[in-house]
Amino acid sequence: MARTIFITGSNRGIGFAVLNKFSKKEQDSKIIAHARIETPEFLEKLASLKNNNIEPVYFDLLDTENLKKQVSAIIKSYKKIDVLINNAGVVKAPKSFLMCDENTLRETFEINFFAQVFITQLITRAMIRNNSGAIVNLASVAGISGIEGQFEYVASKSAVIGMTKRLAIELAPYKIRVNAVAPGMTDTEMMSNMENNLREKLLSNSISKRLAQPDEIADVIYFLTSVESSYINGQILTVNGGGYVF
């Protein structure tokens, strides 16, 4: 079945792996591929996918007004949206809680939480029209355990977990499922903002002794949007290679 899929932060990392997955699995589906800005690298990556049904859209998640305008325009032109992947996210340079300034806190929440809320609020309206939909949010093991990240990141990902659980309840009457994937350490640029000694310690204590590849996360995200997961709702699926032994 051809679907309309909206993926945020699809230009690199896990987001691009998700775009790649949908693009290969669903040649007839329409994919709205969000990125902050148009870059030659992103255009090159899009061309490499050889899928004519991908439409790039560009907006900064920090510009709420423009975000709402752009997403509203997408809904007006597509009417029906089946899948939303709230992937884009940020982690700032490591700082302790006591050294965490207000800007860092607010910006992290703006991108990791509020932007997802506003996008979801709008996209959900297009899903309600069909009385169906699947939303997958990118949480993190950090939001569950509190270990793998700095204060504001952990807190923002915990907020995503709360959002996922609550939305699953509120949107169930419209047959919209809402789940989250909580990846462990994944081999993307985001990892460069983790303190080296923490990274090494976590890796050496991990069961799998390696980072996840973005494709391994994308596979689970794809599954959560498919009919094969039709009875999974409100769940936070941890994908961390089994976790740690300390």
Place this chain on the structure above:
Amino acid sequence: MDNLKKYNQAFIDTFRISEDQLQNLQYQSIEAWDSVGHMSLIAALEDAFDIMFETDDIIDFSSYQKGKELIAKYDVQL
């Protein structure tokens, strides 16, 4: 169909009510107009008039009469 008829029809179809119930109809005054029904009504009106309500207007849409006022903002003359 003229705009008022389209407006009324959205309520009638969404809530399965008759035309004579419309004038005093308010949010949550009937079982069908709960929060779920509210979003279905909004979707029906958006489809009927090819508009997209702002979130604040969805929140303010508290009655059949108030809706008439709000929809005028989207260049729909009833």
